[in-house]
Amino acid sequence: MDFTSDDPELAKELVKLLGQELKTVRAQLRDAQQMARATPSTSVTEDHKDGALLHEIQALRAQNEDLRARSEYLERIAESKPMPFDEDAKHDLLQQLETSRLRADELCREKDEANGALEEALALSQQTEEALVLSQQKRRSAKDSRNEYKTALEEANSRIEEANSQINKANTRLEDTKTHI
DSSP: OOOOOOOHHHHHHHHHHHHHHHHHHHHHHHHHHHHHHHSOOOSHHHHHHHHHHHHHHHHHHHHHHHHHHHHHHHHHHHHHSOOOOOHHHHHHHHHHHHHHHHHHHHHHHHHHHHHHHHHHHHHHHHHHHHHHHHHHHHHHHHHHHHHHHHHHHHHHHHHHHHHHHHHHHHHHHHHHHHHHO
């Protein structure tokens, strides 16, 4: 069958109808095959019926092939041409597109705000780290100074003890000298 149509909607409808017709023909074929299997052929009349059924089956197969070819042709037509949108569908798609664009803009703003907050947090973290390093340096310097003062104090105490020892020795000599005089 030579079939041409430039209307994709008509092509889709025909594909649907041909599919339904194909299902019906297959069901009839299945029923005929079941009937042929269910009744044993013992007489000439039944043989004639079997021959008629075989002929009908062959005709149905040929019709099935024709329907399949038309269906494939219509499917190719439907796939090759874009379906026109009606105005409501266009309007809905445009609204969805606008909603998506607005949501994308909102997400970009939120991302920019989050990036700004992150940069501020990183700057604060950097400042905190620098303050910590400075504090550690001051603590080390204070510890070093304390150790120096401790060493100087121990040295001074040692000199004082030595001086006291020398004073005590001098006092003892002085008293020895006074007693000898």
